[in-house]
Amino acid sequence: MQIDAVITWVDSSDEEWRSKINQYLDKKINWEDKVDSTRYNSINEIEISITSILKFATFIKNIYVVTDNQIPKNFLKLKDKASDIGVNLELIDHKILFKGYEEYLPVFNSQTIETMLYRIPNLSEHFVYFNDDFFLINKTNSSDFFKESYPFLRGNWKEYDENIWYKRIVNSRKKKRIFNHRYVKEDTAKLLGYEKYYNIHHTPYPLRKSTIQAFFEENPSLLKRNLKYRFRHKNQFLLQVLANHIEIKNGTCTLTEDLALFYTHKYSWFKILEKIYKTNLRGDKVLFCCLQSLETISKSKLKFLLKWVDKKLDSNFANEL
DSSP: OOEEEEEEOOOTTOHHHHHHHHHTOSSOOOTTOHHHHTTTOOSSHHHHHHHHHHHHOTTEEEEEEEESSOOOTTHHHHHHHHHHTTOEEEEEEHHHHTTTOGGGOSOOOHHHHHHTGGGSTTOOSEEEEEETTEEEOSOOOGGGTEETTEEEEEEEEEOOGGGSHHHHHHHHHHHHHSOOHHHHHHHHHHHTTOSSEEEEOSSOEEEEHHHHHHHHHHOHHHHHHHHTOSSOOTTOOOHHHHHHHHHHHHTOOEEESOOOEEEESOOOHHHHHHHHHHHHHHGGGOOEEEETTGGGSOHHHHHHHHHHHHHHHTOOOGGGO
16 A cells, blocks of 8 residues: 655745735735744744655655645755655645646645545545654554554544633634634534534544545535635634545544644643653654644744754754754
């Protein structure tokens, strides 16, 4: 069974890209404001992500980086490193994904882009989707993502907020007016007739191309509905949640509540040290890491975290700051 990796990425420091996105926004992004621009900012996590896959997922032979006419820093060096161990590292432009659907470009919405990942040329039936802030921190095997060729899904079942009385009161008005990732996950499950939803977390997502392709062939209007939003919108569905619930309905997956994950988006010294301590206690049972919004933290904290990552990857990211 061949398994590919797919990573979506944007270089928000690219002045041409910044100009392009602001052309389509009523409220322009202030790129000097870290809070205003955090959804798009990065500290070159893509290089860490690729390095971690090359080190800890040696069964992966193709890594596709999906981007908008951009090239990550050190990409050619990484491509050579990948080639030396028999891995194909390749850039996939949005124009390739959206061939035949060019009217939806340009797009600045990860949910829209994710919808089209199955159209990557020569993509294997089995692939693992990484956000660019997802890293591997211990050796993984194909069975950590697929069991007997079916996706191995990590998460837990949750009730819809509307079925929990106190959340129904708090969130009823809010849901009508704002985008919220949890609401999108709920609505995606409802799209397939579920009375509760299988909640995913910040771990890499194992997906089957044929599952996605078959759904959109039967539901072309839903494909176009998801593509029409240039920016995130509460009326969209989430591709990986959709695929998971199809697999669950068909009995073509295995479920586990073990996330095997080090995740944080809060960066007090206490939280950083607590997370590292708990992760170190579990040793090689923690496979995945997601450090969200790293660009918002102080240089001293960032260097501390990257030194910890460097020990895992035998890399030198902390000294490259």
